[in-house]
Amino acid sequence: MSCRALFAKRGSGCNGNSKALRGFRYKSSYLHDDRPLRILFCGSDEFSITSLQALHKHAKSDNSNVASIEVATKTDKRTGRGLKTIKPPPIKAVAQELGLLVHQFDSFRGWHMPTSSSSGQHYINMVIAVSFGLLVPPRILAACEFGGLNVHPSMLPDLKGSTPIEHAIINGYTTTGVTVQTLHPSRFDEGNIVLQTPFPGIHIPDPEHITSLELRNFLAPVGAKLLVQSLREGLYLRQQPTTSTACASELHHAPKLSPEARHVNFRGMASTHILRLHRALGRLWIRPSNIGGHQADTRLILESDLRLANTKDLKHIPSATLNKVETGVPFTITDSHSSSGDVASILLVKCADDNFLCIPTIRMSGSQSANSATVAAKANLLQAAEPVHGDLEMRKFRHLPD
DSSP states (O other): OOOOHHHHHSSTTTTTTTTTSSSSOOOEEEEEEOEEEEEEEOEEEEHHHHHHHHHHHHHTTTSSSSEEEEEEEEEEEESSSGGEEEEEEEEEEEHHHHTEEEEEOOOOOTTTOBBBBTTTTTOOOEEEESSSSSSHHHHHTOOOOEEEEEESSSSSSBBBSSHHHHHHHHOSEEEEEEEEEOOOSSTTOOOOOOEETTTOEEEOOOOOTTHHHHHHHHHHHHHHHHHHHHHHGGGGGOSSSOOOOOOOGOOBOOOOOOOOGGEEEESSSHHHHHHHOOOHOOEEEOOOOOOGGTTTTTOOOOTTTTTEEEEEHHTTTTTTHHHHHHTOEEEEEEETTTTTOOOSSOEEEEEEHHHHHEEEEEEETTTTTTTHHHHHHTTTTTTOOOEETTTTEEEBSSBBBO
């Protein structure tokens, strides 16, 4: 029986500790400090925006211990064709709407904590980092009397890393949660757990279909609520380290995902894994090996309508034909009266688990999306037609996609 199963059955971890795999909730009665918090909130995206909005609302409430909030985020970036469009981080506009001072930089090197104009002393006494992407250095944390906190969308120590939401989907999780931890001065996700979703976590809505964006939106208010609770109850005042007796074999890491993570291998991957990648990352791609010359780096990008093939997709294809289809080679079934340059069908492909995926639309990198079989035909990726049944013909990719 696995460690997680034992925990669920006995209410204990691998070493019999009933607190395994869960956070520790510290009540404000343990320590109390009435000194107001002057917070530097470091964030960037929509997940961090939800925490900032909740923190701002808490600061405005009666008996709040938050005296001030300033926001740190990345600098505006040039994007688009010719880099003519300037795109600020999403949190910038929200912070400005809330009337908060915004600091922008891409590295803490050379950046110094703001000081009071009257005293010349640092007035920030806590850093809160949510989906920020930069490690807050020791000199900044040391200058803050109350250190720093981080909101991480996983049940730490599980899914340490920068992409816990994506990895939760890729690994087929049905539950997950959020952790508020202290900021470690030299490593990500190695702080002390301050507050955490109770074990075994929150059930993920529709886990077989949820996307990373939907899961992020689901977890964002959970994280915001735990953050405010951590401040309101003074849980950040506890400095003793917290540990977990979770089995290492039951934990996953969530490292940064490179563009190569979107590269699909139909021959070596199960359809379930491909669809999880699709929901987690989107814009999966293949590279047809018979595209040469200056197009050698051209990719075929699978659009958002990628799905498991259903009975309707396969009903005209004899079972004997489907059984003989080569794994990993996309193909299309067309009427014999259709020309190879005017295909009205769609691409299908048999995966490593013998299930078929349907690929309705694709696009060549740098081009517009279109019917998948039409794109493949126009790019000369399909072989000559082979008779299948009646007027139906099959056209397969010339080679396995790389």
